[in-house]
Amino acid sequence: MTDQPLIALETVADGGFAETEVLIEGDAESLVIHRDGDSVRGFLNICPHAGRRLDWAPGQFLKSREGHLVCAAHGASFALDSGECVAGPCKGDRLRAVPLQVRDGQVFLAE
Numbered sequence: 001m002t003d004q005p006l007i008a009l010e011t012v013a014d015g016g017f018a019e020t021e022v023l024i025e026g027d028a029e030s031l032v033i034h035r036d037g038d039s040v041r042g043f044l045n046i047c048p049h050a051g052r053r054l055d056w057a058p059g060q061f062l063k064s065r066e067g068h069l070v071c072a073a074h075g076a077s078f079a080l081d082s083g084e085c086v087a088g089p090c091k092g093d094r095l096r097a098v099p100l101q102v103r104d105g106q107v108f109l110a111e
Contacts, residue, residue, distance in 0.1 A: 005106035019059040031098055034080050040107050042098035043083050047071040049090035
């Protein structure tokens with residue numbers, strides 16, 4: 001478990017998204033954080049369809065009426081509970097999950 005917080009939970013709107021940079025296995029990666037109340041989920045900010053970022057501008061993500069994360073480049077839709085692509089060009093594929101935890105109001109990588 002790392003002691004370096006990624007972001008303060010309160011800075012992510014409930015039901016919303018945030019983007020942060022994180023080191024994973026020595027590589028700098030863009031991370032999508034989704035907040036659901038007091039819990040968070042994290043995914044690499046990479047669409048499995050074409051390897052592009054999911055956000056339309058840095059840290060700006062699209063959410064469908066159904067509550068899915070939508071890739072701004074090609075419209076693929078991802079379920080927020082699993083990262084599975086439920087519609088679009090990579091249906092059946094999934095985002096790479098990154099385990100997170102909330103401690104003392106801060107979001108950390110979990111191990």
